[in-house]
Amino acid sequence: MAKIIYRTADGFDHVRDVAIDTSVMRGAVDTGVPGINAECGGSAACATCQVQLDDAWVARVPPARDLEDSMLDEEDQARNIRLSCQIIVTPELDGLLVHIPSA
Amino acid sequence: MASLYPELALYDQIDTPAVDPVHLVPIPAHVPSELILPFPYILGATTKLMPHSFIPAMHDGPEIFWAERAYSGIQGAWVPRTVDLLHQVYNDNVHFCARGFAPFARMIGEDWYLVPAEADPPIHETLRTMVNPLFTPKRMAALEDKIRGYAREYILGFRDRGGCNFMADFAFEFPIKVFLELMGLPQDRVAQFMLWEHKLLHEPDLQEVINGTQLVVDYLREEIEDRRRNPREDLISYGIQLEKAGRKFSEDELLGFCFNLFIGGLDTVSTNMAWQFHHLARNPDQQSTLRAHPEMIPAAIDEMMRVYASVATSRECIRETELAGVTIKPGDKVLLPTFLAGHDPVAYPNPEEVILDRAARHVSFGYGPHLCIGMHLARREMRIALEEFLKEIPEFSIAPDADITYYLAAIVQPVEFPLVWKA
Ligand code: HEM
Ligand code: FES
Numbered sequence: 001m002a003k004i005i006y007r008t009a010d011g012f013d014h015v016r017d018v019a020i021d022t023s024v025m026r027g028a029v030d031t032g033v034p035g036i037n038a039e040c041g042g043s044a045a046c047a048t049c050q051v052q053l054d055d056a057w058v059a060r061v062p063p064a065r066d067l068e069d070s071m072l073d074e075e076d077q078a079r080n081i082r083l084s085c086q087i088i089v090t091p092e093l094d095g096l097l098v099h100i101p102s103a
Numbered sequence: 104m105a106s107l108y109p110e111l112a113l114y115d116q117i118d119t120p121a122v123d124p125v126h127l128v129p130i131p132a133h134v135p136s137e138l139i140l141p142f143p144y145i146l147g148a149t150t151k152l153m154p155h156s157f158i159p160a161m162h163d164g165p166e167i168f169w170a171e172r173a174y175s176g177i178q179g180a181w182v183p184r185t186v187d188l189l190h191q192v193y194n195d196n197v198h199f200c201a202r203g204f205a206p207f208a209r210m211i212g213e214d215w216y217l218v219p220a221e222a223d224p225p226i227h228e229t230l231r232t233m234v235n236p237l238f239t240p241k242r243m244a245a246l247e248d249k250i251r252g253y254a255r256e257y258i259l260g261f262r263d264r265g266g267c268n269f270m271a272d273f274a275f276e277f278p279i280k281v282f283l284e285l286m287g288l289p290q291d292r293v294a295q296f297m298l299w300e301h302k303l304l305h306e307p308d309l310q311e312v313i314n315g316t317q318l319v320v321d322y323l324r325e326e327i328e329d330r331r332r333n334p335r336e337d338l339i340s341y342g343i344q345l346e347k348a349g350r351k352f353s354e355d356e357l358l359g360f361c362f363n364l365f366i367g368g369l370d371t372v373s374t375n376m377a378w379q380f381h382h383l384a385r386n387p388d389q390q391s392t393l394r395a396h397p398e399m400i401p402a403a404i405d406e407m408m409r410v411y412a413s414v415a416t417s418r419e420c421i422r423e424t425e426l427a428g429v430t431i432k433p434g435d436k437v438l439l440p441t442f443l444a445g446h447d448p449v450a451y452p453n454p455e456e457v458i459l460d461r462a463a464r465h466v467s468f469g470y471g472p473h474l475c476i477g478m479h480l481a482r483r484e485m486r487i488a489l490e491e492f493l494k495e496i497p498e499f500s501i502a503p504d505a506d507i508t509y510y511l512a513a514i515v516q517p518v519e520f521p522l523v524w525k526a
Binding site: 037039040041043045046047066067069070071072073075076 | 190193194228231232233235236239240241242347348464468470471472473474476478479
């Protein structure tokens with residue numbers, strides 16, 4: 001397990017223990033964290049699972065693959081918006097803080 | 104069988120085109136006879152009953168069954184009916200392939216395929232990576248004003264007449280306008296596109312479908328050729344320049360992509376719009392709720408997309424596997440009927456009821472790697488159509504003397520219906 005913190009736009013921290021090798025998206029959807037729709041179920045095909053990496057974590061999360069990048073505008077990429085289904089939970093990500101955009 | 108299907112008597116009221124038995128693909132030997140069940144959604148079939156009224160009874164039956172003529176009107180297919188099973192098949196590209204589900208290229212003796220709908224791993228991911236940037240939510244948001252302008256043109260055109268034929272006067276043409284805009288094709292082609300679309304998708308006569316396909320293909324090839332010589336700021340020009348991992352679209356891939364947008368992005372939007380207006384015309388309370396609270400429209404659209412889901416694509420089995428305990432063998436077709444899954448009583452309590460703020464996830468845009476690439480655009484078109492219509496037009500209903508016919512396949516759609524209001 002790794003601890004993942006999902007911070008919603010209202011500033012509330014949803015703290016979850018998420019199984020290693022699952023995705024940051026799964027950890028949210030399966031435990032009712034609001035704001036992550038994940039309509040395609042984790043295939044990088046819907047862009048409805050967006051999170052913004054906290055600045056402190058940007059360098060520690062492995063970069064997006066081409067498929068993930070193709071779903072995000074440059075402006076989103078510059079703000080470290082990621083598809084949470086493409087971030088695989090590893091022990092190194094214990095304590096990861098992600099922000100859930102408001103809309 | 105009769106006990107499974109209390110509505111079986113209603114099947115008398117379905118008009119299914121006859122087929123010469125020599126054209127029917129025989130039922131494979133491994134299909135258990137008790138799983139062969141009736142299925143109304145056969146290519147070319149029409150009815151005057153509400154097409155979704157056949158569904159509840161099917162959910163008393165097995166989770167997956169075999170339906171004769173469910174694929175292309177001539178071949179049987181497995182029909183899974185639950186959200187879980189559809190998720191499973193959409194996500195399983197080890198046992199199932201998407202290649203070959205659409206007949207269009209074959210019909211005209213060519214061998215391109217729909218890009219990316221009929222692409223499989225590993226090429227599907229490459230192709231999707233190439234075209235995704237064209238459809239990001241932000242890019243679609245930039246079309247907002249154009250789309251609203253088109254919607255208003257139609258609505259203001261018939262507002263003072265006190266009524267309209269919803270399909271002919273609005274639903275068919277509106278998405279074509281948006282499509283032409285997106286593709287950078289001239290707007291004076293709307294009538295032409297309508298005609299082609301109908302030949303392709305709604306003609307019972309196979310020869311007409313073939314002619315329609317050929318016309319669209321010829322036209323798209325011409326436009327692609329033109330953009331090679333005169334690149335512009337449009338989607339086709341972009342497609343020509345696209346390069347990913349050292350590769351560009353081949354001629355066939357580019358055609359397959361344009362054709363995929365044509366086949367996937369027009370009639371689907373028309374149909375879902377149709378069901379939304381059909382529903383609200385018959386449910387004045389919900390209509391006035393949305394008129395008073397336009398902010399509820401997006402959630403309402405998704406709920407109506409669930410209840411009135413209309414699309415069924417398919418996969419072909421490439422490695423033996425099981426679905427809900429039933430053996431599926433290579434060569435078997437598996438239909439993906441989003442309209443059955445939308446009424447899955449396990450996924451959706453009280454599935455028949457439209458609850459405007461239910462906010463349930465549906466599979467009407469598919470699921471997994473092939474999830475609809477036009478989803479954000481489609482939602483935007485439908486939202487704008489509903490917003491503008493509710494703003495400009497007072498309470499509307501279906502004309503009392505209306506005699507409505509519905510297509511059951513290839514897409515579940517009202518052929519036409521008249522709306523009326525006090526002008
Ligand atoms: C309400 C309207 C729409 C509905 C219900 C709908 C439904 C679907 C479904 C169910 C799929 C998945 C097919 C499968 O996996 O076999 C799909 C894929 C697709 N749709 Fe849509 N669609 C709509 C609008 C659009 C629009 C507006 C466009 C284009 C502008 C579009 C383009 C596509 C494409 C290209 C694919 C293939 C994606 C892939 O295979 O990766 N669709 N659509
Ligand atoms: S769940 Fe669809 S893109 Fe992440």
